[in-house]
Amino acid sequence: MNQRVPAVSAAPAAAPALSWWRLFTSTDHKSIGLTYMGVAAVFLVLGGLEALVMRLQLAVPNNHLLVGEAYNRFLTMHGTTMIFFVLLPLLLGFTNYLLPLQIGARDMAFPRLNAFSLWLLVGGGLLLYLSPFTGSPSQGWFSYAPLSETAFTPQRGVDLWSVALIVSGYGTTLTAVNILVTGARLRAQGMLYRRLPMFAWMAWVNGFIILFALPCLTAVLMMLEVDRLLGAGLFTRGDPVLWQHYFWLFGHPEIYLLILPAWGIISEIIPVFSRKPIFGYEFVAWSSVAIAFLSFAVYAHHMFAVGLGWPVDLAFGTTSMLIAIPTGIKVFNWLATMWKGSVRYTLPMLYAAAFIVQFTFGGVSGVTFAVVPIDWQLTDTYYVVAHFHYVLFGGSLFAVLAGLHYYYPKFTGRFLDERLGRWGFWLNVIGFNGVFLVQHLLGLMGMPRRVYTYPALSGWEALNLFSTVSGFVLGVGLLVLLVNLWRSRTHGAVAGPDPWNGWTLEWLSSSPPRRENFVALPPLHSRRPLWDLKHPDDMDHVRPPRHDRQGRPIRDEEREHR
Amino acid sequence: MPNDRASRTHLGMLAFLASDTVIFLLLVVSNVYLRRTEDHGGQTLLDPAHMLIFSVLLWGSSAVLVLAERQRERRDPRGAGALYLVTALLGAAFAVAQGLEWSHLMARGGTVSASLFFATFYTTTGLHGLHVLLGLPMLVGLSVLSFRGLIGRRAPGVAAAALYWHFVDAVWLALYLVFYVWRGP
Numbered sequence: 001m002n003q004r005v006p007a008v009s010a011a012p013a014a015a016p017a018l019s020w021w022r023l024f025t026s027t028d029h030k031s032i033g034l035t036y037m038g039v040a041a042v043f044l045v046l047g048g049l050e051a052l053v054m055r056l057q058l059a060v061p062n063n064h065l066l067v068g069e070a071y072n073r074f075l076t077m078h079g080t081t082m083i084f085f086v087l088l089p090l091l092l093g094f095t096n097y098l099l100p101l102q103i104g105a106r107d108m109a110f111p112r113l114n115a116f117s118l119w120l121l122v123g124g125g126l127l128l129y130l131s132p133f134t135g136s137p138s139q140g141w142f143s144y145a146p147l148s149e150t151a152f153t154p155q156r157g158v159d160l161w162s163v164a165l166i167v168s169g170y171g172t173t174l175t176a177v178n179i180l181v182t183g184a185r186l187r188a189q190g191m192l193y194r195r196l197p198m199f200a201w202m203a204w205v206n207g208f209i210i211l212f213a214l215p216c217l218t219a220v221l222m223m224l225e226v227d228r229l230l231g232a233g234l235f236t237r238g239d240p241v242l243w244q245h246y247f248w249l250f251g252h253p254e255i256y257l258l259i260l261p262a263w264g265i266i267s268e269i270i271p272v273f274s275r276k277p278i279f280g281y282e283f284v285a286w287s288s289v290a291i292a293f294l295s296f297a298v299y300a301h302h303m304f305a306v307g308l309g310w311p312v313d314l315a316f317g318t319t320s321m322l323i324a325i326p327t328g329i330k331v332f333n334w335l336a337t338m339w340k341g342s343v344r345y346t347l348p349m350l351y352a353a354a355f356i357v358q359f360t361f362g363g364v365s366g367v368t369f370a371v372v373p374i375d376w377q378l379t380d381t382y383y384v385v386a387h388f389h390y391v392l393f394g395g396s397l398f399a400v401l402a403g404l405h406y407y408y409p410k411f412t413g414r415f416l417d418e419r420l421g422r423w424g425f426w427l428n429v430i431g432f433n434g435v436f437l438v439q440h441l442l443g444l445m446g447m448p449r450r451v452y453t454y455p456a457l458s459g460w461e462a463l464n465l466f467s468t469v470s471g472f473v474l475g476v477g478l479l480v481l482l483v484n485l486w487r488s489r490t491h492g493a494v495a496g497p498d499p500w501n502g503w504t505l506e507w508l509s510s511s512p513p514r515r516e517n518f519v520a521l522p523p524l525h526s527r528r529p530l531w532d533l534k535h536p537d538d539m540d541h542v543r544p545p546r547h548d549r550q551g552r553p554i555r556d557e558e559r560e561h562r
Numbered sequence: 563m564p565n566d567r568a569s570r571t572h573l574g575m576l577a578f579l580a581s582d583t584v585i586f587l588l589l590v591v592s593n594v595y596l597r598r599t600e601d602h603g604g605q606t607l608l609d610p611a612h613m614l615i616f617s618v619l620l621w622g623s624s625a626v627l628v629l630a631e632r633q634r635e636r637r638d639p640r641g642a643g644a645l646y647l648v649t650a651l652l653g654a655a656f657a658v659a660q661g662l663e664w665s666h667l668m669a670r671g672g673t674v675s676a677s678l679f680f681a682t683f684y685t686t687t688g689l690h691g692l693h694v695l696l697g698l699p700m701l702v703g704l705s706v707l708s709f710r711g712l713i714g715r716r717a718p719g720v721a722a723a724a725l726y727w728h729f730v731d732a733v734w735l736a737l738y739l740v741f742y743v744w745r746g747p
Contacts, residue, residue, distance in 0.1 A: 109570050177577045185570045211577060215584035222585075223592065223685060230674040232681030238596045246588055 027111035030513060032118050033097030034411060037404075039122055040089040041482060046129070047081035050074045052475055055435075059468035061456040071452035072138035077128075079141030080161065083254070084168055085125045087392065090400045091261040092121075092175055095203040098407070099179060101506035102200040104188025104524070106516045109181035117171040117178065124168025131157035131164070140450065142251070143224070145235030145243035150228050159228060162221045169214045169221075176210035179203060188505075190524030197504040197527070198278060198285070202264030205288045206257050209295060213253035220246035244303050252299040256291055258392060262399035263288070263330055266352050269406050270334050272502050273349040274341030277528060277540075280333045287326030294323045304375045313372045320370035324363065331360055346500075347421045351402030354429050358398060362390030365440065380450070383443025389436045401428070401481065408485070409499045413511040414492030420484040427477030434470025438463040503528035571718035572725065579729045582693075586733055589689065590740055593682035597746045604677040607670055610742040616659035617738050620694075623652035624731040627701075627724055634708065637715055643708035649727070650701035657694050660687065683741055690737055693730045701727065 023035055054074050057066040066074060096114065100107055108114045131137055135155025139148040148158060183204035187196070196204070220243060226232045235243045271278045278284060300308060300316040334356060343349065365387040369375045378384065408416050442463050447454060454460055498507040507530055509517050522533050526540035630645030664684070667673075674684050700723050707713050713720055 110574060113574075173581050174578070176581070177574050180577050181570055181574045184573060211581045212584055215581045216588060219585045219588040222689070223589070226674065226681060226685050230681075230684075232674050232678070232685075234592065234596065234678060234681055238599055238678050238681075242592060242595065246592075249588075 025115075027107075027115045028515060029096050029100050029108045029111065029114060032114055033093045033095075035118060036089040036093030036096060036121075039125065040086050040093065041485075043081050043085040043089070043125060044478070045482075047078050047086055048475060048478060050078040050081070052471055054078065055468040055471040057452060058454070058464050060465065061454050061461055063453055067452055069138055072140070072450075073132075073136035075450065076137045076140050076161070080128060080137075080165075081125075082392075083141060083258070084165060085121075085128065087258045087396055087400075088172065089121060091206075091258065091396075092172065094199075094265065094400070094403055094407075095179060095206070095261055096175075097411070098506060099182055099200055099203050100186065101410075101509060101513060101517055102197045102504055103183065103186060103191050104505050104518065104521050105182065105186035106518075108178045109186055110178050113174055114178050117175040120171030120174070121168045124164045124166075124171065127160055127164035127167060131160040134160060137161040142247060143243075144247075145224065145227070145240045148224060148228075148243075149236055150231075151236070159225065162225050162228075166218055166221050169218050172210055173214045173218075176207045176214070179207035180211065183207065188521050188524060194282075194285075195524065195527045196285075198267035198281070199261070199264035199504075201285045202260045202267070202288050205292050206260040206264075209253050209257045209260065209292050212296070213250050213257060216246055216250035217254075220250070241303070241306055241308075244306060245300070248299040248302045249296065252302065253295040255388075255391070256295040258396050259399075260288060260291065262355075262396045262403075265399050265403035265406070266334065266355055267330075268504065269348050269352045269402055270337050272500050273344045273346060273352070274338045275344075276337055276341040277503075278333065279336035279339075280329075281527060283329050284333050287329040290326040291323065294319060294326070298323055301370060301375070304372050305379045317370050317372050321367060324367050324370075327363055331356065331363070346405075347416065347418065347425060348402045348406035348500075350422075350425050351398055351405060354425075355395060355398040355402060358390055358394030358433070362387055362395055366391065378443060380448055381443035382439040382447045382449055385449045386436045386439035386443060389439075394432055394436070398428075398432075404481075404485070406500070407506075408488070408492075409495030410506060410511050410513070412489050412492070413495055414488055414490075415495050415499065416484050416488045416492060420480055420487075424477050424480040424484060427473055427480060429477075431470050431472075431474025431477050435467050435474055438467050442467075498530070501534075503530045505529055508533075569718075571722045575722035575725050579726065582729070583733075585689065586686065586736070589682065589686040590736065593679065593686060593740065594747065596678040596682060600678045604672055604679045605741075605746065607667055607672045608742050610738075613659075613663065613738065613742055616656050616663075617734060619652045619659070620656040620731055620734055623649045623656070624728050626652060627727055631721070631724055634713060634717070634720065635715055639708045639711045639713065642713070643705045646701050646705035646708055650698055650705065653694055653698055653701065653727075657691060657698070660691050660694075686737060687741065690730070690733055693733070697723075697727050697730055 023031060026032065026035075053066060054071065057063050057071060096108065099105075135157040137143075137153070137155070137157045137160075139153045139158060143158075143161075146152060183196075183200065193201075223234050223246075224243070227234050227236070267278055267284055298316060298320045300312060301320040304313050304317075345353070365383070369378070369384075369387065405416055405421060408414070442460065443449075445457075445459060447460055454464070495511055497509065497511050499511075500507070505518075505521070506513075508522070522529055526532055528540050532539040532541070626645055627649045630642045630649060633642035633645055667680075672680050674681050704713070704720060704723060
């Protein structure tokens with residue numbers, strides 16, 4: 001019951017071969033998107049190796065592999081790399097690649113600005129990795145003042161670190177400008193806001209978060225540099241807590257700007273592999289807007305232990321709990337989408353399922369931090385480390401991996417190898433949960449974070465060793481994934497334009513898409529233009545009810561894969 | 563005309579300036595906040611009346627720019643080009659005045675590390691000065707293009723550049739009031 005798409009999609013695959021020169025000079029959003037992902041892959045290897053070295057140091061108590069300042073340097077580089085140069089470029093890559101395709105545009109609104117943003121980000125990453133030559137930054141990615149002041153971290157690497165983040169931050173801000181204008185102005189005829197594909201919606205809302213969050217970082221980094229280079233003392237004679245206010249005013253929305261496009265990817269994958277339109281489209285869309293607002297209103301929950309006073313703690317505790325509502329809405333909507341659908345556990349869907357479980361787990365441990373007394377107990381323990389890795393790695397990165405498997409046929413015209421893919425999936429899931437699940441326990445037992453060693457206490461050694469071993473399993477899993485990504489580019493099975501029987505516009509174009517993306521667009525009347533195209537007798541905008549009175553599906557879409 | 567190029571460029575500049583506003587806002591807030599933690603006698607070194615003269619030059623440049631835009635829309639490239647140049651000259655005069663004021667202040671002990679007031683003062687006005695300096699080549703470029711007749715009646719990039727310059731001037735109004743006029747909490 002799988003009708004072929006009419007002739008519009010049978011456009012010739014006119015994408016020219018990948019060449020290095022084209023990669024460096026292209027202003028095409030697809031080429032830029034893929035370059036973002038390639039850059040992120042390089043940094044993922046770097047950041048991952050840093051993490052493994054740290055885990056080796058922590059494998060046994062009283063270890064001497066990576067002591068004191070050296071450990072702090074690895075810690076700083078790992079955090080900075082992963083947040084700014086792995087997750088962010090990955091998500092920007094997806095946004096760049098997919099946003100124009102999904103809204104039926106030829107390119108982003110400002111293609112040359114787009115390329116400029118990419119190279120600013122790459123330049124920032126290079127600056128960051130030049131810092132070891134001038135003394136690696138060792139103040140942590142959060143760079144708390146006064147620790148980050150010259151008195152405590154005199155090495156020049158900290159200044160390079162700041163400049164690296166300012167430079168790449170400007171790149172990201174300009175990308176946000178591009179995303180916002182593209183979403184607002186370049187939608188095809190009939191692509192109303194209420195018909196935007198979920199990923200496009202969330203990527204667009206994400207543009208707002210970036211636009212207002214990143215300048216906070218830029219401002220506070222400038223202030224830090226005025227302190228460090230000109231001896232102003234804003235955070236020493238002034239107020240060290242001011243750093244935390246400004247930093248987290250950026251830092252908390254940053255978490256959401258790393259997860260929102262990831263949610264968008266998940267919201268694309270789950271409906272397609274459940275053969276049902278997403279449940280509660282409006283709720284999924286508008287909860288993103290709610291999160292965009294709330295993300296700025298919860299920032300001080302990183303500072304409960306600072307001593308802001310009870311009323312402030314209470315206010316921010318409340319808003320932090322509120323954010324569980326729109327987040328929960330999304331999770332329940334994904335589950336409801338799968339409910340009574342005919343779910344196909346392809347590789348992307350497997351990753352999406354792992355995402356839901358892990359992200360929900362991370363979300364729930366996040367709610368525990370909104371309870372101020374619990375936060376006081378658990379802050380600066382491994383419980384925090386476990387929590388944010390569950391959200392950012394188990395959530396954000398797993399969603400990106402789901403997206404990679406889902407969109408790989410679109411990027412390259414070929415499928416990822418199924419057997420390697422499954423090996424990679426299970427190694428990643430087992431490895432990831434092995435590393436971080438036990439860290440909840442370590443945190444509850446009182447093991448502090450940011451320490452380079454620990455005494456031989458009953459229970460700590462075994463769990464730490466387990467965590468380290470799992471870390472290497474995870475490393476192998478990611479390696480398998482990278483090998484698969486590289487090999488399948490030339491060896492994978494040929495996919496065709498619409499391998500998953502999708503519904504959004506990107507599956508209309510050839511794989512990989514031609515330079516202008518589309519030959520012609522179909523009339524857009526609903527949220528699933530390709531469904532309408534494939535089922536002219538059962539179009540969404542003239543749709544009958546989905547279930548009969550007994551709750552049995554009466555539409556083909558829910559039986560397609562039975 | 564939702565897909566019109568003009569509205570696209572304009573919107574892009576608006577979005578960028580919105581994010582720029584956040585930076586200025588945080589820097590100004592840090593000044594206001596840090597004034598409470600330290601005696602800010604340093605502010606008496608500033609001379610509001612003296613700076614007002616040069617501020618009026620900057621604000622006046624915005625008015626000239628409005629006239630220039632009007633000439634451009636009336637298809638008078640030479641007039642518009644001349645007015646763009648005047649705008650740039652007024653902006654340059656302001657930048658020079660600010661530089662002189664800075665050296666004057668530093669000579670009298672108002673250095674970055676002298677007090678938190680001055681630390682935030684230099685950070686904020688410095689960032690604003692950087693915006694002025696970035697705007698100047700833009701205005702000169704507009705003038706050259708206009709004299710060569712390369713700017714049409716509807717020029718989205720030009721309108722966006724003008725928007726930027728007006729923004730820079732508006733920010734200065736806020737900075738002037740906070741740093742020079744307001745005596746603090």
